[in-house]
Every structure is written in C-alpha cells, then in structure tokens.
Amino acid sequence: MFEREIKELYEKISASVCSPDCCKCCKDMIQFSPSEEKNMGGYEWKGKCRHLKNGRCSIYEKRPFVCRLYGTSVLLKCEKCTPERFLSEEDTFALVREYNKFRNMEIGELKRTIKS
Ligand code: SF4
Numbered sequence: 001m002f003e004r005e006i007k008e009l010y011e012k013i014s015a016s017v018c019s020p021d022c023c024k025c026c027k028d029m030i031q032f033s034p035s036e037e038k039n040m041g042g043y044e045w046k047g048k049c050r051h052l053k054n055g056r057c058s059i060y061e062k063r064p065f066v067c068r069l070y071g072t073s074v075l076l077k078c079e080k081c082t083p084e085r086f087l088s089e090e091d092t093f094a095l096v097r098e099y100n101k102f103r104n105m106e107i108g109e110l111k112r113t114i115k116s
C-alpha cells in the first residue's frame, strides 16, 4: 500500500473551512484508494456519504484526497468553501497525476492479493 505517499500529497493541499450549512460535495459519490478506504473505515453511499453526520464530515482528518481537493483548487471551486490558498490548474493536474499513480498501484496490489 502507498498510504504514506498518499498522505504526503495531502500536505500539498491547503486546509479549507467549509460553511457549516453546506454538505453539497458529500452528496456525490467519491473515489478513493484502497488504503484511503481502510483509513476512513469503509465507504457507503445512500444518496450521500455515510460519514456525513449532522451536516458535517465525521472523519474529517481521515477524509480522502478527493474530499481535500474539492473547494481548494481553482478547478474545483465551491461557493461556500474558504481555503487558505487555491491550488493552481498546473499544480492540481500534477497532484492528481501523482495521486492516480499511487491509487492505481494500490488497486493493482489488491488485485494480485485477491488472485493469490
Ligand atoms: S468523507 Fe467526509 S468530506 Fe468526504 S464525502 Fe464523506 S462526509 Fe464528505
């Protein structure tokens, strides 16, 4: 698993402050890597993410890459999120490329484990 490498990518994303009355992005299905799924204690979607409780993310510190990126990149701006800074388009693409590399390697590792 590439948990450490993925967590290092989190550090490149600005902290953001969501408006307390907003949970818009938590109603979309999200993508995550196998280690992120484990870290957040599984994932289930029934019209919204099961980790959304009382209008807030109940696993905020353990939320996956995509949840961190939303609202903090110029490409994924949302009305009610106030990040410390926005990631540029170039930095966003670079970060997503890195993330996808580790995510795909984790998925490959998982498939090999299941087959053996
Ligand atoms: S993990 Fe948290 S931030 Fe991400 S979709 Fe679920 S509730 Fe929202």
Ligand code: SF4
Residues within 6 Å of the ligand: 017, 018, 019, 022, 023, 024, 025, 026, 070, 071, 078, 079, 080, 081
């Ligand atoms: S990231 Fe934006 S859309 Fe998602 S909950 Fe926060 S304020 Fe709402």
